[in-house]
Amino acid sequence: MKPVVVTFAALFATATASLAQLSITSLDRNGTLSWSNRLCTSLPVYEVLHAGSPTGSWEHVAFITNQTSFTLPDFSDGAGAGYYKLAWVSHVPIEFDYVFDEGYGFPAVIGRLSLAFTSGSGLWAFEETDFVIDGLHPVGAAQVGRMQLSGNLLRVYLQPILDGGVFLEGTLQSTEDSSGCVYTSYVRMAYEADFSGGDTPIGTFIGTKIL
Numbered sequence: 001m002k003p004v005v006v007t008f009a010a011l012f013a014t015a016t017a018s019l020a021q022l023s024i025t026s027l028d029r030n031g032t033l034s035w036s037n038r039l040c041t042s043l044p045v046y047e048v049l050h051a052g053s054p055t056g057s058w059e060h061v062a063f064i065t066n067q068t069s070f071t072l073p074d075f076s077d078g079a080g081a082g083y084y085k086l087a088w089v090s091h092v093p094i095e096f097d098y099v100f101d102e103g104y105g106f107p108a109v110i111g112r113l114s115l116a117f118t119s120g121s122g123l124w125a126f127e128e129t130d131f132v133i134d135g136l137h138p139v140g141a142a143q144v145g146r147m148q149l150s151g152n153l154l155r156v157y158l159q160p161i162l163d164g165g166v167f168l169e170g171t172l173q174s175t176e177d178s179s180g181c182v183y184t185s186y187v188r189m190a191y192e193a194d195f196s197g198g199d200t201p202i203g204t205f206i207g208t209k210i211l
Contacts, residue, residue, distance in 0.1 A: 021149070022088050031075025035068050035086060038151075039117055040174050040181040042092035048072070049085040058085055088118050096186055096207030098126065103203050106131035109139060113186075113207055115156070120147045124158060136192060136202045138166050154186065165193035168205060183209050 021038035037044065048061040048070055061084070064070050072084070093116040100109040111126035122144035126137070138158050145157035145167075156168040170188025174181055186207035191199040 022086070024086065031072035033070050033072060033084070033086070037068070037088065039149075040094075040172075040183045041117070042094065042182075044091040045089045046070075047087045047089050049087065051083045051085070054083050056083070063089070090118055091116070093122070094183055095210045097210055098124070098205060098207050100126075100137050100190060100205045101203050102132070102134050102137070104131070104133060108132040108134075108203065109137045111139075112210075113156075115144070115147070117147075117149070122147065122156065134202065136166070137190060166202070167191055167193060167199075170205065170207075185209060 022035060023038075024033065024035045026032075026034045033048070035046075043066050046064045046067075048064065049058040050061050051058045061073070062070060075081075093114045096113045096115075098109075098111050098113045099107045102108045107129050108131050109126050109128055111124065113122065113124050115122040123141070124138075124144060125141040126139045128135070128137075128139050142158070145160050147157070148155040152172045152174070154168075154170060154172055158166045158168065168186075168188070168190050170186050172183055173185045173187065174183050176182070186209075187205065189201050190203050190205050192202050193199050
């Protein structure tokens with residue numbers, strides 16, 4: 001699994017990862033590093049690595065599970081000076097109960113959609129109901145082709161364009177509970193794409209997060 005990475009120097013520089021929207025928020029004089037992840041995650045695992053230079057050999061420092069801060073060892077006495085790398089290594093994939101409506105007011109396709117943001121990958125397993133009419137939505141089981149994320153707007157390619165080019169485009173809706181930020185649903189529109197960019201809507205979908 002390819003981690004999503006943010007690098008920073010011991011003298012406090014920050015950067016932001018693209019898909020993960022992971023960002024370092026502070027590094028105090030005692031070496032306590034704090035960061036935030038704009039995505040809601042379940043039991044995320046982060047890794048801190050150290051190198052003497054930006055192009056040096058990276059060495060593992062620690063794994064941090066379900067936390068957003070870590071105190072760097074030997075930082076305050078100068079022994080920990082150098083460059084560090086923060087990687088979002090993994091998290092529990094987010095699973096949705098999925099319902100697709102071709103536009104006639106009935107569920108035409110149902111199933112499960114599982115998304116893993118650290119790797120930008122996922123799995124889907126869909127089947128038609130007795131109410132299907134157009135039959136444009138993919139069914140069966142396969143891996144997600146790719147994902148594009150901007151804020152809470154997420155595009156999920158169920159198929160490559162050469163195979164029909166069906167993708168989902170919708171918003172991730174969230175709430176706060178005792179454990180923090182949690183997703184509740186993924187909703188909006190499914191499209192059939194082509195090479196010219198003439199994306200055609202084929203219906204609406206609702207993905208309800210499985211508790």
